[in-house]
Amino acid sequence: MARRTKIIATIGPASQDDATLRGMIHAGMDVARIGLAHGTLDEQVDKFRLVRAIAADLGRHVGIIIDLPGPKIRSAPFIEGGAELVEDSQVSLGVDGSTSSQDIINVDYPDLLDDVQLGDTLSFGDGNVVVIVEGHEGDRLKTRVLHGGKLEGSPGLHVPSDRLRLASPTDQDLLLLDTFVELGTDMVAVSFVRSAHDIRRLGVEPAPRGPLVIAKIETKAAVENLEGIIEASGAVMVARGDLGTEADIEELPHLQKLIIQECIALGRPAITATQMLESMVSAPTPTRAEASDIANAVFDGTSAVMLSGETAIGRDPINAVRTMATITARADEKFSYEAWAERIQALRRRSKSAAKYLRVTDALTMAAARTATETDAEAIICLSRSGFTVRSVARFRPTVPLFGMTFDDRTANQLSLSWGTRPLIFNEQPTPAATAKEAVDTAARVGAVRSGDTVVVVSGSSAETHATDTLRVLRVP
Structure with a gap:
């Protein structure tokens, strides 16, 4: 069985050259993430264009996620190589300096x-590194170090989210978004989301006319407003770094499972992120705990797993992607598809959509996955303009290959995030029957299916219904 769980890799200084990016794609990178919290705008635009050029040259649909910085508080750069904060020592926090030191940050x-x-x-x-606020000293905060460690560069400062008046997305986020929407970005990740209102403030057109919006769940408020955020988004990221500082550490695994479960119930891809192969920033192999963490995310039902520092600044980004691909492929093999079918039924009953067209799509895409199993079909061919139908089929975790057929390049790139989906471009025909035949013929031409194969074809038959309402079982000529 081919790997079904998708891999997102962050592009940074260690991976922003042609040879490394090509190697990462060959090793299994499905989606490239470009974080805008570091570097200049020109540098990020160059990364974007390079990924696009390489993907086109290789004939691959590699999605690109632009990750907006959000209202993150950052320290001024540390001088003299950084600072080593010692437990129980005193350090002041200020807001009017251009640098940080051992005594004043x-x-x-x-x-x-x-x-x-x-x-x-x-x-x-x-x-x-953790400090506790003990008082004020004029225009500075007086703090004591609870957990010491080394600080260098411009590390972020995490303050409990319910304390801050910062809004997400920020004005700077919206300016950056405009630049990358013009460039045609496939997906945009929104940091420090608190409610569905934050997603709507982006003001982008719905996918595929605009980018697929990914909500990063990393605050307590986001967990409390989870269902509304998921419904307003195209996908969700379990951002375990900042979420792990907001929530008690022992709660993090349970929150991860909860978020993934809610995404499944509502038909949205879920991304599990942060420190999945952290040791491989400097080491050639992962820890046993990291391998187990990745596999358990797959068993939880995650659609994709993400590499951050491992590929952005790590010693061997290609090896990190290859290792992730090996672990996820093995976990996909051991995934309990029968148990999943029972679990998804319970989730569907709990989260029935009020919109009739969504209920129709939900029922038909479930039937497509079941029909493929009962007819011993070799593949599911799913026709979709927006990618919604493909994502709905994918959440049922069909055991056969799933091909997301679309007329639109951006939709194909967005489908690179969807579990088990191979995106393919084909030409729309005058009638639904002719379009279905052209989709099957296209899949055969690229070697995805062979003559004599049984395939399940699922599509919408009219624009008026707004629903996935046609299921066919065909034999490849």
């Missing part, structure tokens, strides 16, 4: 002194 959020309270715990980076 300046940040880029002018309302910090007003928003935090005595006794608040604040953390740097992914929570490796």
